[in-house]
Amino acid sequence: MQKVKINGYCTIEEEKRFKSISNEKNLGDMALVQQDEVWSMRRLVNLHKMKRPIGKIIVNIDLCKDCRFCIEFCPPNGVLEESKDVNSKGYHYPVVKPGKELDCVACRMCEKVCPDFAITVVSEEYITYDKYYGVSRHAHSAELYKKDLDKLLRPGIHFLDGNTAVAEGAITAGCRFYAGYPITPPSNEIAEYMSYRLPQVGGKFIQMEDEIGSIMAVLGGASAAGGVKSMTATSGPGFSLMQEEIGLGSMLEIPALIVDVMRAGPSTGIPTLLGQGDILQAKYGSHGDYEIVAYLPANPQEAFDFTIKAINMAEKYRVVAIVLSDQLVGHMYGKVRVPEFDEIEIVERPKPTVPPPDQYLPYDSRYLVPPMAIAGTGYRANNESLTHTDKGYPTTDRDASFKLVMRLVRKIRENEKEIAEWEEYMLDDAEYVIVSYGSTSGSVRRAIKVLRAQGYRVGMLRPKTAWPFPGWVVENLASRGVQKFVTVEVNMGKMYHVVREFSRGVPVEHIPYAPPGYIPDPDYVINNVRKVIEG
Amino acid sequence: MSVEAEVTTTGVKVELPKSYEDIKDLIRIDRLPHIWCPGCGLGILLKLLARAIKNSGIPVEKHVIVTGIGCTGRLGGYLKLDAYHVTHGRAIPFAVGLKMANPELEVTVVGGDGDILAIGGNHFIHAARRNDDINVIIVNNFIYGMTGGQYSPTTPKGAKTTTSPYGHYENPFNVPLLAYAAGASYVARWTVLHQNELYQSLLEMFKVKGFAVIEVLSPCIIYTDRNAMGDAVDLMKILRERPVIDHNANLADLEIDFSMKKIILGNFVKRERPISYG
Numbered sequence: 001m002q003k004v005k006i007n008g009y010c011t012i013e014e015e016k017r018f019k020s021i022s023n024e025k026n027l028g029d030m031a032l033v034q035q036d037e038v039w040s041m042r043r044l045v046n047l048h049k050m051k052r053p054i055g056k057i058i059v060n061i062d063l064c065k066d067c068r069f070c071i072e073f074c075p076p077n078g079v080l081e082e083s084k085d086v087n088s089k090g091y092h093y094p095v096v097k098p099g100k101e102l103d104c105v106a107c108r109m110c111e112k113v114c115p116d117f118a119i120t121v122v123s124e125e126y127i128t129y130d131k132y133y134g135v136s137r138h139a140h141s142a143e144l145y146k147k148d149l150d151k152l153l154r155p156g157i158h159f160l161d162g163n164t165a166v167a168e169g170a171i172t173a174g175c176r177f178y179a180g181y182p183i184t185p186p187s188n189e190i191a192e193y194m195s196y197r198l199p200q201v202g203g204k205f206i207q208m209e210d211e212i213g214s215i216m217a218v219l220g221g222a223s224a225a226g227g228v229k230s231m232t233a234t235s236g237p238g239f240s241l242m243q244e245e246i247g248l249g250s251m252l253e254i255p256a257l258i259v260d261v262m263r264a265g266p267s268t269g270i271p272t273l274l275g276q277g278d279i280l281q282a283k284y285g286s287h288g289d290y291e292i293v294a295y296l297p298a299n300p301q302e303a304f305d306f307t308i309k310a311i312n313m314a315e316k317y318r319v320v321a322i323v324l325s326d327q328l329v330g331h332m333y334g335k336v337r338v339p340e341f342d343e344i345e346i347v348e349r350p351k352p353t354v355p356p357p358d359q360y361l362p363y364d365s366r367y368l369v370p371p372m373a374i375a376g377t378g379y380r381a382n383n384e385s386l387t388h389t390d391k392g393y394p395t396t397d398r399d400a401s402f403k404l405v406m407r408l409v410r411k412i413r414e415n416e417k418e419i420a421e422w423e424e425y426m427l428d429d430a431e432y433v434i435v436s437y438g439s440t441s442g443s444v445r446r447a448i449k450v451l452r453a454q455g456y457r458v459g460m461l462r463p464k465t466a467w468p469f470p471g472w473v474v475e476n477l478a479s480r481g482v483q484k485f486v487t488v489e490v491n492m493g494k495m496y497h498v499v500r501e502f503s504r505g506v507p508v509e510h511i512p513y514a515p516p517g518y519i520p521d522p523d524y525v526i527n528n529v530r531k532v533i534e535g
Numbered sequence: 536m537s538v539e540a541e542v543t544t545t546g547v548k549v550e551l552p553k554s555y556e557d558i559k560d561l562i563r564i565d566r567l568p569h570i571w572c573p574g575c576g577l578g579i580l581l582k583l584l585a586r587a588i589k590n591s592g593i594p595v596e597k598h599v600i601v602t603g604i605g606c607t608g609r610l611g612g613y614l615k616l617d618a619y620h621v622t623h624g625r626a627i628p629f630a631v632g633l634k635m636a637n638p639e640l641e642v643t644v645v646g647g648d649g650d651i652l653a654i655g656g657n658h659f660i661h662a663a664r665r666n667d668d669i670n671v672i673i674v675n676n677f678i679y680g681m682t683g684g685q686y687s688p689t690t691p692k693g694a695k696t697t698t699s700p701y702g703h704y705e706n707p708f709n710v711p712l713l714a715y716a717a718g719a720s721y722v723a724r725w726t727v728l729h730q731n732e733l734y735q736s737l738l739e740m741f742k743v744k745g746f747a748v749i750e751v752l753s754p755c756i757i758y759t760d761r762n763a764m765g766d767a768v769d770l771m772k773i774l775r776e777r778p779v780i781d782h783n784a785n786l787a788d789l790e791i792d793f794s795m796k797k798i799i800l801g802n803f804v805k806r807e808r809p810i811s812y813g
Contacts, residue, residue: 062568063568065574067573067768114578115578204812206812209628213661216622216631223636356596376597376640378596392612
């Protein structure tokens with residue numbers, strides 16, 4: 001006896017032969033599907049032998065929302081009807097019509113069409129999808145991006161511009177993904193340079209369709225593949241577009257680096273000239289409560305160093321880090337000393353210690369900085385932009401909201417003394433303190449030398465981190481008897497407000513720049529500071 | 536019959552039916568019942584997507600779901616996968632970043648018509664142009680459901696919404712044509728009722744190398760309410776009776792007008808184009 005080929009199909013000739021045989025034997029269709037008949041062709045249905053499953057419809061009443069899909073789409077049309085009772089939410093649920101218990105053929109249409117997981121159909125015969133389809137074919141791969149020290153900028157002295165120094169700093173710190181959108185001033189140097197350099201070190205570069213796409217791609221890249229350190233670079237208008245996603249990065253706690261090479265504003269302003277107007281926007285630009293870290297480099301060396309530091313801080317605290325460079329720093333050429341690689345501190349984000357997936361909580365509030373699971377490592381975390389619980393589920397709960405937002409701000413505020421950096425220049429006996437940062441601090445430094453020679457006791461406080469701002473330094477100076485704070489920056493008074501917050505009643509004056517987009521030169525600073533001092 | 540019984544976040548004790556045993560580790564049972572309205576098609580898509588992911592042949596750990604904002608944006612949160620619920624319209628660029636940084640991931644974006652085609656429209660066409668190797672499921676319910684029924688880029692001309700109380704003036708997107716013209720490698724359109732076809736299409740989508748788009752027509756009571764079309768079940772009946780399956784249809788004919796007399800479904804496009812990287 002040969003095996004019957006169940007799923008075979010017959011040609012027209014075969015079918016004719018099939019029918020002639022059945023006519024000869026005068027058996028009718030039914031006999032043709034005897035087990036011992038050999039047909040490598042489609043078989044007719046033997047109604048006597050074919051089993052029809054009788055389905056039993058089980059309704060999970062509490063999940064039902066009374067959409068009536070199951071009642072409408074039952075093919076025999078009439079097995080189910082609406083109940084007279086209601087469930088705990090007040091919905092009528094489907095019940096089997098009296099007398100129709102045996103009519104269900106277990107076609108599972110009601111189960112399939114139910115959007116709410118409320119219906120199950122049980123029958124004797126059961127095929128799971130698992131058995132139909134194969135097992136997984138992908139093996140877990142090794143880490144994608146390994147550091148290739150040969151391809152990094154060699155230790156030693158280099159002559160670089162600020163934008164290139166930022167790019168090299170990022171590569172040295174382990175950045176292997178760049179997504180950006182062309183904008184002046186950083187596009188020529190940072191984006192183009194990264195597109196050239198990243199493939200050499202095993203990284204990837206993409207030019208997105210706009211800045212929002214860029215920052216989103218960066219946040220995505222930073223979430224994947226062993227935690228690729230990712231960055232973007234932009235200027236004022238692009239930075240404004242990115243604000244919403246800075247909030248997203250803070251909420252999802254994704255480490256990412258944004259380099260904002262500030263230019264003159266507002267709006268498109270003067271794209272090719274400097275501004276320092278993004279200081280407050282960097283911290284307060286997105287809605288809600290969150291904290292970021294922002295560095296203020298003043299020369300190419302600092303552009304290199306601070307980019308590494310910013311990436312480290314982003315990884316350490318799982319925040320968005322920003323390097324607030326400006327057009328002059330970006331286009332300024334200078335000496336950059338690259339330290340030996342073992343002298344450079346590279347920080348990696350905290351990694352989960354529990355095995356995947358169920359014990360892991362993506363926003364574990366027992367930690368200040370919870371371990372970060374990388375997409376594709378089996379942790380299956382729900383990364384939620386809504387206010388969420390420790391597990392990553394959206395919530396409107398008062399305590400959960402409080403716990404989450406407190407943690408988001410605490411992780412920077414509690415560590416601000418460790419993060420914040422500043423330079424004190426001739427402050428020991430200073431009566432007048434000029435607060436300045438970035439490229440402007442160069443003019444101020446020169447002005448202070450001249451003013452000191454003229455007998456004025458002035459000094460400079462230069463914050464190296466805009467955020468967190470070293471407010472306690474300003475407080476100490478104020479309580480030490482400083483007569484006045486003077487802020488010199490290329491805007492109409494931004495850090496002025498921050499200094500005033502900590503000045504304890506000591507007057508703060510702002511020296512506005514004269515022509516927009518131009519750095520205040522030393523003479524301008526000297527004249528105006530002298531006016532402030534002499535009243 | 537239950538395989539899993541958990542007290543959910545809403546306090547209801549949920550027993551997932553036995554027939555979902557194969558996907559029980561992919562559904563966040565403790566979050567059921569889900570937030571969607573009675574008659575929403577998203578629950579159906581959720582089940583199908585979970586099954587398709589389970590049987591895609593790719594380990595579930597390698598699957599990542601990225602969702603934007605809107606009703607559909609909540610879908611990722613019910614799947615026990617690496618899921619990213621990001622800002623409005625920006626799911627595609629986020630997914631592009633994920634995929635670029637780790638090409639081993641199978642990244643799927645699920646979004647509504649408003650999320651992907653309005654605020655995210657630019658990202659959609661550019662990702663299709665580059666042919667980024669990601670999957671995009673557009674759940675088209677013809678309206679902004681979560682915000683209460685404003686018109687969306689796929690709202691047919693003449694339909695009434697809260698922002699078009701006298702009937703909508705504008706023409707809708709023909710989504711398959713748009714996706715094809717922008718450069719997608721795989722374009723299909725199904726409804727949540729065409730479950731076997733949609734399921735096969737989802738499996739196919741995971742295999743496609745390149746930008747794969749599936750438009751899923753889904754009923755929405757917000758849309759039917761505004762247009763006196765009855766309940767979601769009445770729209771579902773239309774989706775049962777009217778559609779014609781034509782895989783070789785002229786893409787220019789695929790527009791769905793307000794009368795819904797002509798709804799053409801099918802796997803329209805499958806072509807090989809160089810992808811943007813890798």
